[in-house]
Amino acid sequence: MKIILLTLFFLSIHAATIDGIAIMVKDQPITLYEITKAMEENNIPQEQAVELLERKKLEEIEIKERHISVSKQEVFDDIQKMAEQNNMSVIELYQAIQSAQGLSEKKLKEKIKEKILNQKLYNAIAFANLEQPTDEEIKEYYQLHKEEFQKPSSYNVIIYECADKGHLQEKIDNPMFYAPDVSSEERTFEAAKMNPRLAELLDTTPLNGFTQVLPSPKGGFMSFYLKEKGEVNAPDMEAIKPQISNAIMGQKRETILKDYFDRQRLNAEIKVIRLPRN
Structure with missing residues (x-):
């Protein structure tokens, strides 16, 4: 009995270590397990995994503070659009995602909801600061990134x-x-x-x-x-002008978002308790 109790005690300590809190971001926890998982899934060092998770946590907090929400209809509309783009019915799309990525219908809907929430947040942050690229910017981008459009x-x-x-x-x-x-x-x-x-x-x-x-x-x-x-x-620049414009807008948007959340990280109350051992 003592051996069993000791085993259970050590197992409980091990589990606590795996799921233990590593960082607090505005009273919201990031666990040791989440950091290790992010490192493995993205093949990145610990420092980058921590930055990634801190930004994700700040995004979640920002979404709540701005009262941003997504309806079931918005999720379904996005899935339906995805199905139409792939010349499939919604049922066929569910089956394809399950077959290719192992995602159930429920998990897919959760991921779509998260994507739309983030899009709404990003638009709220970046939209007011985004300017359409000029013809000169489009021409310069095309010359520098021509291989991307080949x-x-x-x-x-x-x-x-x-x-x-x-x-x-x-x-x-x-x-x-x-x-x-x-x-x-x-x-x-x-x-x-x-x-x-x-x-x-x-x-x-x-x-x-x-x-x-x-x-x-x-x-x-x-x-x-x-x-x-x-x-x-390489296609003619005029033929893919909207594509080039979207690429430039995407870069500008990412720059604005990175600057915004870098400032948020500096100003937020972030407490590092412990990190996984390398």
């Missing part, structure tokens, strides 16, 4: 489809795997005419590599094997 003219792919997700994943993991129920079709997509979401997906897929498994519009599942990309071209 896109392949086409994508040559093999589309693999299967009703059984497991069989399709086996085919992806081992192309020599014999799976008669996995069909394939070679296609070439012209960048100017294809779905922008698919173009983004293929842009991040290495040559001779597969995309993640996705729900197929025909039912079942699909994956794209990227064989070849067409010639990379």
